[in-house]
Amino acid sequence: MNFDPFDIFMILFTVLSVFALLRAVQHKNKFAAGFSALVLLVFLFTDLVMVLNWFNALDDVMAAIGLA
Numbered sequence: 001m002n003f004d005p006f007d008i009f010m011i012l013f014t015v016l017s018v019f020a021l022l023r024a025v026q027h028k029n030k031f032a033a034g035f036s037a038l039v040l041l042v043f044l045f046t047d048l049v050m051v052l053n054w055f056n057a058l059d060d061v062m063a064a065i066g067l068a
Contacts, residue, residue, distance in 0.1 A: 003054055010046060011047065020039070
């Protein structure tokens with residue numbers, strides 16, 4: 001398992017971006033909702049890569065999609 005203490009902060013930032021998106025939608029702020037959605041997509045992608053790296057599956061996934 002390739003765990004790094006910074007991974008905790010990445011998960012916390014992802015949770016915070018979910019709350020930011022929910023608040024932006026509640027207040028009907030389209031710009032904030034769009035920006036929060038973009039931030040959330042980026043953090044979800046990095047979390048996916050982070051979890052794949054924890055289980056040493058990142059190399060297999062990259063080879064399967066032709067990036068390795």
